[in-house]
Amino acid sequence: MKKRNYLIAGNWKMNGTLGSLREVIELDKALNNPEIELVLCLPATIIHPAVKKVLSTHLRIGAQNCHHHQEGAFTGDVSAKMLKDIGANFVIVGHSERRQAYGETSELVKEKASAVINEGLMTIICVGETEEQKNNSQTEEIVCAQVKKSMPNAANEKNTVIAYEPIWAIGTGKVPSLDDIKKIHGSIRSLLGKIKGEDVSQRMRILYGGSVKPGNAKDIFCLEDVDGALVGGASLKAADLVEIAKYAQVY
């Protein structure tokens, strides 16, 4: 029995203005497979206008980060409560660009994920090793520690998705071997089993991210514990994301 629907999540990062909403409209029109869930995590400035443009039930709009408090004296920050208010359904937390550039720890990522879950939204928790850690054969150790420390107690398959993104594969065109992806996704799944129990672990989605393109998506999506992708660069053009989503069939 099929336990998990594929999720394709686009991450626009700090790209996109109101003019870019034409890509959102194009994507919205192209989606027609109810088995596949697609979310575009947009810059905060265009979330609300994008939400207003989306007509299909298959496309959701999300954010790329949030503060761990609901409100208060945090100049320049945006909370999960505010993102919910403008119609976001998903929030990425712990992206490696934030872990690295802003020193976000797994402990903070856990608080952010909790804030997202408390608002009734879906969180995508990102984990991944550096190139150096990979070369030192530390991938499993690093990634599993991040999953353990970043995941709130309340996390389950209905409110949380894990995205495995090797840092050295992000925006570089480099992708781990299929065997390596399969192995680490399997390790994350068995860790989830230990922390959350077999039922939740079999239903929680684990995405792969890092240089996913129309040309490599099919092979990656065929892997047993891969339930979709977190896509950066290739999500900026609707046509590329539609192409990637086409490969997300139910096996």
Ligand code: PGA
């Ligand atoms: P990429 O980015 O697809 O451009 O490698 C992925 C990500 O950072 O989420």
